[in-house]
Amino acid sequence: MMATTTIDAQAGLPFIDISREFDAPRDLVFRAHTDPDLLVQWLGPEKYEMVIGEFEARDGGRWRYVHRDGDGTEYGFRGVFHGTPTPDLMVQTFEFDGAPGQVALDTLTLEERDGRTTARIHSVYQSVEARDAMIQSGMSEGMESGYARLDGLLARLVPVG
């Protein structure tokens, strides 16, 4: 069965929780998150070119990358690692160049079971409004694959079996 991403955004709380299982040991999933040569192959939206400016996965290390669309428009993001990143705990800030000062704090944990790894991201925003704005606009730029219709969405949301 195709693994699906679980996204939890409770009303009135400035958090987003995202979890996903991968068919790979966690050291490999960790490498895919910390090696810029690997990160560039999956993190960007498909239709965009992703360019990593700097990426230092260490305590106090900075990262910066841009997504460039077909028209050459760039969307830049940056952040700083807090604490030495490990498969148990990877903490970093996340900031969109278009909204400086609006900073999210992302905590990633990787848990391996029977050779499969569950990645969990807990994102903390400065306010519920900032969290909602992120869901509403920040991540949907250039996603013109069409809106899901109500029926289809409900069908997908209902657990099968």
Added chain:
Amino acid sequence: MSDQLSAVFGALSDPTRRAILARLTEGDLTVAELAAPFAVSQPAISRHLKVLEAAGLISRRRRATARLSHLRAEPLRDATEWLARYQEFWDERHRRLDALLAALQADQQERDG
């Protein structure tokens, strides 16, 4: 996002409530009918219905002694569109990570084998 959309998000975050909404797409149902497929009590279902009603996702009316729940789809649209787009964003990203992890493991096996 308005307070109501925020309430819709909250209401949709629970799998039982999503299942209730899905069942109501086929027609109005009583609390007893809604509770039947779930391993939870009718009072627990009633609490879920209150959350859905507060979010504007259902309306309720009386039929004799029973209260019927009715799906109101309109308030769902904005919130579900946002969630669906955000979900697509992450699904696409994670499908690419799946492919990368598979390729890395295949390389590793080739080197080991």
